[in-house]
Amino acid sequence: MAFQPVDTRVNFPRLEEQVLDLWQRKQIVERSLESGNKPFVFYEGPPTANGRPGIHHAISRIFKDVICRYRAMQGYKIIGRREGWDTHGLPVEIEVEKKLGFSGKPDIEKYGVAEFNAQCRQSVWEYIQDWRQFTRRIAYWVSEDAYITYENDYIESLWWIFRQLWDRGLLFRDYKVSMHCPRCGTSLSDHEVSLGFKDDVDDPSVWIKFHVRETRHEALRGASFVAWTTTPWTLPANVALAVKPDATYVVVSHDGERLVLAEALVHSVLGDGVTVEHTFQGADLVGARYENLFDGVPAPGDTVDWSRAYTVVADDFVSLEDGTGIVHIAPAYGDLEIGRKYGLPTLFSVDLAGNVLPEFASLGFASKFFKQADPDITRNLKSRGLLLKSGRVKHSYPFCWRCDTPLLYYAKRSWYIRTTAMKDRLVANNLLIHWVPEHIRDGRFGNWLENNIDWAVSRERYWGTPIPIWMAEDGYAECIGSLAELEQKVGRSLKDLELHRPYVDEITWVDPQHGLMRRIPDVADCWFDSGAMPIAQWHYPMENAEIYELAKQADYICEAVDQTRGWFYTLHAIATLLFDRPAFKNVICLGHILDAEGQKMSKSRGNVVDPWSVMNEHGADALRWYLFTAAPPGSPRRFSAGLVAESLRKFLLTLWNTYAFFVTYANLDGWTPTKDGVDQHLDPATLVPIDRWALARLNSLVRDVTDAFEAYDVTTAGRAIEDFVDELSNWYVRRNRRRFWKSEHDRDKQAAYATLYTCLLTVAKLAAPFVPFVAEAIYRNLVGLEGHEGQTDAPESVHLAAWPQVHEALLEERLVADTEVLLKAVSVGRAARRAAGIKVRQPLRELWVRASTPAALEGLRRFEAELRDELNVKAVHYLDSAATLVEYRFKPNLRLVGRKYGKLVPAITAALRDLTGDAARAAAQAVEAGETITLTVEGRAIDLLPEEVLVESSSPEGYAVAEDGGVLVALDTTLTPELTMEGLARELVRNIQDARKDAGFAISDRIIVFLGGADGDAEVEATLRAWGDYVREETLADDLRLCAPPDHVHTTVLELDEGRALTIGVSRGGAETRPHGYV
């Protein structure tokens, strides 16, 4: 059974398409989704499919995927690994409005709510095919058995939740100021409002005089209160002025007028040249009356108590940061709480469409849009001498996140979920959640919960979950918790009822006591829909109680950071209010992907990178790997296709080439793993150190990747795999190539194959959650599934295979540490060669090496053969204290000495530095022998333990030296004729190999070599006498001919020193060109 040949010039996108076909053919996805026995609960945060998926959807989908794949390989049955679609809400309505050319609610009413909602229902599927293709291509494994928030079953579950809240008294109706969009005709939720704050909004800034009308203070008579506002349109709704009770207020004369304002703000408002006439505490001003600017309009049907209107109140909320210290109060437009607290009437100046009320017609600004009315109102006040001054100001102001209309603060009747009643539980339950990154828990999310306000859950819109509250004229209300309950109310079957407006609105009944019960017109905030998905996706409690019980709390969710106030919050709020438990245990909170300029990618900016172009060029795995490993998921990161390409080269190609190398030689040798695994070749007792090293590294990798996954640290897990693959390729394979090439099929070769095979197969499994395509291709070929159907018991897909276990017996920390020192010594040795200008190909006589600790030096001794070979030297000597050719220098090991001796550190450092000559040698020997050394520092004797001293040695004279990280390598650069000849032999081999490759010969082709110009060159002839067999063997040459190559053969030129050059020719050998020998 051979492996399928592997091409190193792999086209990953094409490979991935083949794997996709395979998965489909073998129904791998379905089988994976159904596999497992221990439950692991995942919640899919539903996107709205009314736009094409972008790169930010790619990252959230793969981070969801990678954890689920990992858990699936561990034998978990993943519950909730299914699509979910968020289908309701203003975004959808806005889309449809745009399409139909509407500009507000009246258009929708005219068009008909039934038809409008039908359009909404349809529009959410416009991009569903894009989403499904995207999901498939990026290998986000979810079932297409989707939950859909607009379905009757889903809505019925939401009704049940409403009813639970209702029964607990957590659902209530109240006047409350909310941010109102006059265009959309609806209040916006806090998270919606927060989407639309703009800085640097240009607004009027006016200082208004309010003439004092009635006061007990003589000094106030004839004076005017000065208040500042940026919203002149609210002035007709003014009912009071507020001051800070403990602040100082002054009456000043200014341009012949007497003005009242906070002392602290006099200068900033009026500048210099004012005379203070009198001083008041804010509290003293309470009760003073002033002449109202306009006649505000009460809401229809409201009985207004005018007794407190147009008076001064004192409250701590007043700030002296800006303005005048006197705040204009208009309860209807934001100061409702103050109004209620001080018994003030609520008066209006503009209606819900944002237009000034008709009552102001005589003043000339009726029916104007509130922002447009600002100048008219200011002009009116100016003409009446009530304007102190005016200007413009830039500040932040909220706009509708969808239609960009400036929002109004507006007191309206709405429905609320009393989340504040459970605030302590929200906070406590949050502490049970494992957040990645950690700081979100106590930072952004924790703060948000600390400042919790009641959740405004109703929307005066059309396309959404109808809030199941029916109300009579007299205000009596009932909340309906299921369709059955509603059927009972109306006394007929409603099984064909579509649970949307306007159909649900048509359902009424007559209550014997209260008369006709009609549904309130509101629909639910669509965040309520998604936050309720743990319950509603199963149509609980009407159905699926069993699966709901398993899935009532998620083990894992993952979305971007903008969901802190969105889905993360609504999930958490509903779970806490209903069940007093967190909705999820672990959450990865993704940072935003930014474009190349560091800007957030968003549809409105039009800078969204198309993930398809990246996947088509580099493949989904390359994209996935990059997103997993480039930066921790919580950090915002800049994205460009170039970075994906780099990630591809660095990891996927290295892995692939290692795999290709293995397959190439395994096939040549006919090596296959034994059917029941390869472990009999992997007994540590019989393995050479480098094999044991590879397996030790592999097993510590398994351990590290598993640990990182358990901590939901995907990035660390991925980077660990990348590091291992790098070492496997650039150390293990490179060091062991000859073991694979050699022709004997001995035990050593078997061990090498078994080791590399085990590493590759294990890496394929570890990497499977990250790069499911490449891992699949490698796995299937390695376990013999490709082209050998039915001949193996191995699971048909790496994604159906078991997650690797750590073999403790193979973990050898010491061996791994020793190899690290070796790698360091090799690196330092190369630097020394480089410094001396001597190629690695040129053998040298000897080197001296020193490590920072005796243990490290011992490690080097263990790998002396590797060190000799890597640095191409004949002998290695060790610089310990017995070596006389070096000088020693000492430093304190600060980590230890610092803690122990504190302020003495500089003196100890100096004392160690002063050790020279015999004293230094003695000290070095003491350290090496594990004895303490005694120093006299500031008059006292200090015994330093051997580990508290770092010994450095100078380079021996006449050697090429380099040093780094405590490892020193000194090379003897003396060249003997023998060494020079050997160097030349290797030079010949290298150039002949190059020529072979250039000529396009197969690896196993035997050749004839022509050396033009070598005839008569004593050095070349001598070299070939000594090394001819070696050269022939290395290059598979049947013959080395000292003559100019014939015309037809491939040639290359090797420059020797002093202008000598060899022309090397290679041609394929064969039976007709039997070697006739050169020597």
Add this chain to the structure above:
RNA sequence: GGGCGUAUAGCUCAGCAGGUUAGAGCGCGAUCCUGAUAAGAUCGAGGUCGGUGGUUCGAGUCCACCUACGCCCA
């Protein structure tokens, strides 16, 4: 205005019990190694570790303040 986060080489990122000369990859230049490699190695250029102060024998790391950016809240 408040909260959270980020700030280290041209770019992407490590460095998190405070410790010795601040690293890696990419890119650039040079050299080397190589019959798996689209790879690898070595050297070079490139850093006031955002700034200022403080704690400490010692600060990229801890503290305070400030600046810039991002997100969130107002």
